[in-house]
Amino acid sequence: MNRLVKVKNKDDIFNIYKNTPISKLLEYHNFGETKDGINDAELIIGTCMDNRVQLNIPKNFAYVIRTGGSNLHNSSFYVSYALSASGVKTIALIVHSDCGMVNLGGRKEKIVNGIIKVTGWKKIYAEDYFKSYAPICEIVNEVTFAISEVKRLREIYPTVLIAPLLYNVEDDLLYLIDDEQA
Ligand SMILES: [Zn+2]
Numbered sequence: 001m002n003r004l005v006k007v008k009n010k011d012d013i014f015n016i017y018k019n020t021p022i023s024k025l026l027e028y029h030n031f032g033e034t035k036d037g038i039n040d041a042e043l044i045i046g047t048c049m050d051n052r053v054q055l056n057i058p059k060n061f062a063y064v065i066r067t068g069g070s071n072l073h074n075s076s077f078y079v080s081y082a083l084s085a086s087g088v089k090t091i092a093l094i095v096h097s098d099c100g101m102v103n104l105g106g107r108k109e110k111i112v113n114g115i116i117k118v119t120g121w122k123k124i125y126a127e128d129y130f131k132s133y134a135p136i137c138e139i140v141n142e143v144t145f146a147i148s149e150v151k152r153l154r155e156i157y158p159t160v161l162i163a164p165l166l167y168n169v170e171d172d173l174l175y176l177i178d179d180e181q182a
Contacts, residue, residue, distance in 0.1 A: 045057075046065045068101045090163075143164075
């Protein structure tokens with residue numbers, strides 16, 4: 001099942017997102033459109049901390065909350081604060097391809113050894129640390145995580161338009177995720 005829709009022109013944007021800050025985000029990032037003189041935020045973006053995710057958006061356009069895996073479970077107050085401070089009623093949840101928060105368990109040794117190498121922590125401590133955090137931070141699959149995270153956020157914020165997207169680190173474009181609501 002291909003849930004990813006590559007947005008190459010305005011016709012590719014789902015009707016539900018047309019003339020919203022989600023379509024503006026796609027126009028700025030994918031089509032290279034620019035705009036000066038934006039004073040107030042129009043969008044809240046939740047995305048991953050990964051260095052390859054580089055969004056092309058105008059100054060002041062969006063609040064951006066970055067976490068591992070675009071996981072907003074522990075950022076609830078930041079989301080609520082941004083909604084409150086800006087009066088914005090749209091959120092873009094942007095996961096990305098090749099996310100490091102996928103398959104943490106399968107890369108345990110490499111990650112633990114990397115932490116030890118950089119920090120000098122004792123092995124037993126680094127392993128316990130990994131055991132405590134990896135299950136909370138694991139997202140299993142980027143696309144299915146985005147869909148479930150957006151579903152969770154829509155229950156918390158029913159009056160807010162919330163869209164799942166994917167940033168492809170191969171072509172640096174944003175893709176819409178068809179979650180059957182669009
Ligand atoms: Zn990531």
